[in-house]
Amino acid sequence: MIKYIIRRLLSTIPVLFGLSIILFAFIHLLPGDPVAALLGQHATPELTVRIRELLGLDQPLWQQYLGYLGQLSRGDLGKSIINNRPVIDEFLIRFPGTIELTIAALILAVGLGIPLGRYAARHPQQLGDGVVTIISLLGISIPIFVLGLTLQYILSVQLKLLPTSGRLDPRIDIPTVTNFMLVDTLLAGDTGAFVDALRHLVLPAIALGSIPLAIITRITRASVLDVSNEDYVRTARAKGLTERRVDSRHIMRNAWLPVVTVIGLQVGGLLAGAVITETVFSWNGVGRWVVEAIQDHDYFVVQSSILIFALIFLVVNLVVDVGYAFLNPRIRYS
């Protein structure tokens, strides 16, 4: 098992390395000039040259890349060209927002998707199955921004049930500790604020969770149906086991595998979806920050944040693969 983990860990290194080269090349070929963007109307030829030297942009590309790698190995992700703040600081402030949103969406998708899928599989070709199939079809066909805006209109603007955007009512003042709103409000001992943070989380989580919900529902339904037709399930029934026991010991045990894999694969999609969800709901997270950085040509922010995104994605995939190997011994020993 340990050997397996180490092997998988090592295999992510070339991917990250390749990504750093591609990103570096990519970003330095961007048409906008960062120095021009930085100086704006104050740009004079002399000043431009000096800033270029200061940022090391006058060196040959390969030297800049080596310097960049050296920085990375020291854990230094560079500074924002726009406000000169270290990328890592800004990232750490915003990342909890994205995690909070992503986890909420994932809980929703898993918590609803698996029961729905199991229900549909137990009543195949019946009304309930049809409804579940339509829900999952809609889930993958409605873009996040369309669903988000529709929810905003119906539940916030019309019914006034939930707040439209943001992470917390601006009138609530609580000390920032972890940047996880749900945690910070609890630490402040303010239940009202906690409920408010939770209410802010509902709509973005539904919008972001809709696609994984649809996919998890589909795969659970297919997987349970598949396993239910196996001979050993029939044998278990023939032995006179209760339906509950057949379900928990014989069907679900085996049906879990594809479901777990798919749940893991959703995390990448959730991070991508967070970019759009955060834009729709003015959610202060990493996704919105990256979009803004791209529009401002803030090179180091773009470069480093995409690298971090990819790293997270790779780590999650690793965890999923290890979990899978844990659940399925056939993989561990191959």
Next chain:
Amino acid sequence: MSLTTAERAPGAAARASRGLWRDALRRLLRNGPALAGLFFISLFVAAAILAPVLAPYGPLEGELSGRLQPPSAAHLMGTDLQGRDEWTRILYGARVSLQVGVISVLMAVLMGGLIGSAAGALGGRVDNVLMRVVDVLLAVPGILLAIGIVAWLDRGLPQIMLAVAVTNSPIFARILRGSLLANREMDYVIAARSIGASRLRILTRHLLPNSLTALIVAATLALATAIIDVAGLGFLGLGPPDPRTPEWGTMLTDATKFLRQAPYLIFFPGAAIVISAIGFNLLGDGLRESLDPRLKK
């Protein structure tokens, strides 16, 4: 090996196989959801082709004095913030989505197909390097990659097509490589090799045709993703360079500021995107079932 008609059970003759494509078509036409998908797609394609005929106004035509009017007999879906007819712009928007969607998926099939067949056919080190490139592409969240490409190459329809194509291409690379590897040791390939067929001939005449069905299904489903991605880019402000171009995602962004006064400006473009995406998703699933009858339980 083959049974003569007389030996078959009565009635079986009528259902004798007439080849992969005819069989698949027959199954597809009996598949309700797939037909619904075809119906939605035909709405979408008809809107794109017939836009100039169906549209009561020009897509850029409008008076500021007539802005944000709710739906009425004169303006079926109301007017937008420039006073332009929303129904007209939705029809013309279908042109942009269809054009960008189809071209970007074709590009993705071509790019992914080249990478996948090179990896699958050549194997060894080439396979290793190419698949790592695919891993890198898959490691970046799709929309971020697309945003990055459009930001890098500047806004424009060809850039959007390329961005959407690149984000969708890894799927095709994987499918093709997987199918090539799976079929490489099949009897019919060994047979072809044993009679002296060249590698290129085996690839183009034997292996690729056998991967075709999987590619067609993936491409149909990718059309749904592509339409959503294009609208997503538009929504993030990276749509066509001319802000007046009727594009569904861009139309939505413009409308977000007027959610209270003019919610119909969200619903109609939103519904247009959803209907087209549902169409391709339904057809893709239907194609999967009819091209590979073993999948149907």
